[in-house]
Amino acid sequence: MALIRALGLMSGTSMDGIDLALVESDGEAEVRRGPSMFVPYEAAFRRRIEAGLETARQISRRDERPVDLAALERDLTMRHAEAVKEFRKKFPAQAIDLVGFHGQTVLHRPEKALTVQLGDGPLLARETGVAIVYDMRARDMEFGGQGAPLVPVYHSALARSLPAVWQDALPVVFVNIGGISNITFVPERGDPVAFDSGPGNALIDRWVASEGGVPFDADGMIASEGGVVRAVVDRYMDNPFFPRRAPKSLDRLDFTLEEAAGLELSDGARTLAAVSAEAILKAAEQMPEAPKLWIVCGGGRKNPHIVADLRAGAEKSDAQVILAEDAGFNGDAMEAEAWAYLAIRSARGLPLTYPTTTGCREAVTGGVLARPEPEG
Numbered sequence: 001m002a003l004i005r006a007l008g009l010m011s012g013t014s015m016d017g018i019d020l021a022l023v024e025s026d027g028e029a030e031v032r033r034g035p036s037m038f039v040p041y042e043a044a045f046r047r048r049i050e051a052g053l054e055t056a057r058q059i060s061r062r063d064e065r066p067v068d069l070a071a072l073e074r075d076l077t078m079r080h081a082e083a084v085k086e087f088r089k090k091f092p093a094q095a096i097d098l099v100g101f102h103g104q105t106v107l108h109r110p111e112k113a114l115t116v117q118l119g120d121g122p123l124l125a126r127e128t129g130v131a132i133v134y135d136m137r138a139r140d141m142e143f144g145g146q147g148a149p150l151v152p153v154y155h156s157a158l159a160r161s162l163p164a165v166w167q168d169a170l171p172v173v174f175v176n177i178g179g180i181s182n183i184t185f186v187p188e189r190g191d192p193v194a195f196d197s198g199p200g201n202a203l204i205d206r207w208v209a210s211e212g213g214v215p216f217d218a219d220g221m222i223a224s225e226g227g228v229v230r231a232v233v234d235r236y237m238d239n240p241f242f243p244r245r246a247p248k249s250l251d252r253l254d255f256t257l258e259e260a261a262g263l264e265l266s267d268g269a270r271t272l273a274a275v276s277a278e279a280i281l282k283a284a285e286q287m288p289e290a291p292k293l294w295i296v297c298g299g300g301r302k303n304p305h306i307v308a309d310l311r312a313g314a315e316k317s318d319a320q321v322i323l324a325e326d327a328g329f330n331g332d333a334m335e336a337e338a339w340a341y342l343a344i345r346s347a348r349g350l351p352l353t354y355p356t357t358t359g360c361r362e363a364v365t366g367g368v369l370a371r372p373e374p375e376g
């Protein structure tokens with residue numbers, strides 16, 4: 001089987017920018033990771049997306065684009081086109097056969113089988129001249145799935161290619177600490193088990209933005225000045241989301257800052273980091289068996305408090321916690337790589353999701369293909 005070279009584009013729940021990563025793969029075991037880059041959104045555009053999340057609450061049909069959402073979708077798509085252009089300029093030798101386009105989630109209501117990603121695939125195909133696979137979550141929902149998380153099939157492929165030193169580590173758990181956290185348990189044999197585990201950085205970001213006027217707690221510096229307020233952690237952990245059995249997934253606005261109200265800035269940042277770690281550790285209770293190794297990916301791995309709290313918890317069951325880089329992976333690019341890999345699987349008609357990852361009735365492929373118009 002010839003390998004396909006796909007570029008994955010991810011604009012995640014943190015709304016901080018576009019991650020791009022190239023992957024060459026057969027969509028199965030063969031995965032060759034290529035270069036990656038990040039194109040940040042400026043503060044004003046991030047605020048537009050944030051406002052878009054509020055507007056999107058009135059959507060009841062996934063193709064509705066009320067108020068200014070159509071303009072936002074167009075601008076967001078054009079920014080992706082620009083990002084692809086920048087990627088090509090930076091890595092001119094890299095041919096791109098296919099693009100995997102996530103778009104921006106503005107609403108996720110799995111209980112209503114409703115998930116909305118802004119992102120105009122045909123427009124991106126015209127602008128880049130490359131075939132685009134987009135809208136990868138919808139079909140899973142048609143088959144009764146949560147529409148998220150989709151990255152587990154890629155985690156599973158990576159786990160099968162762990163460096164020699166970690167070869168005996170299965171079962172392993174991948175933890176993606178983005179705006180929301182999700183976990184993938186990869187067993188020795190069989191399909192991965194996955195679900196969203198709770199708030200990742202989204203609450204911390206919102207807290208330090210509103211109380212400190214900065215977009216995120218860089219290297220956990222603000223939290224370093226504060227302490228964990230246990231009662232507040234407990235209040236968060238009382239949320240019925242945690243004991244609910246998987247499959248399950250979250251909308252960015254499902255958790256709020258209400259429980260943290262009144263805390264001092266640094267105590268709040270430290271306490272919310274503890275919530276993030278505790279939510280992940282809580283997820284271990286729903287795994288088929290105790291993992292030996294946790295591999296931490298996503299921006300949250302750069303918050304030393306989240307990682308330290310995770311380590312302290314995992315040690316209790318003799319599990320080791322490492323960062324993606326310790327296993328030879330790229331913790332920043334992994335979701336963009338996943339979207340490249342998913343696009344390849346979509347092009348080959350392979351499943352993107354499984355009953356054990358999203359709760360879909362059967363393993364199901366997904367994504368919509370937009371071809372660029374023929375030249376001439």
Ligand SMILES: Nc1ncnc2c1ncn2[C@@H]1O[C@H](COP(=O)(O)OP(=O)(O)OP(=O)(O)O)[C@@H](O)[C@H]1O
Pocket residue numbers: 010011012013014015016176177178179180181200201202204205216217218219220297298299300302303335
């Ligand atoms: N140096 C750092 N120190 C602490 N936190 C950081 C640092 N760099 C990034 N982050 C956090 O990581 C977040 C971005 O993470 P990431 O890119 O994994 O999220 P995402 O892909 O947007 O989200 P999701 O996985 O939910 O879709 C930032 O919003 C910030 O909170």
Ligand SMILES: CC(=O)N[C@H]1[C@@H]2OC[C@@H](O2)[C@@H](O)[C@@H]1O[C@H](C)C(=O)O
Pocket residue numbers: 012013105108115147148149150151152178179180181182196249250335
């Ligand atoms: C609906 C949606 O966009 N969900 C995101 C979000 O961000 C993290 C978590 O919640 C995860 O479920 C998902 O993204 C990852 C990349 C996924 O689908 O695997």
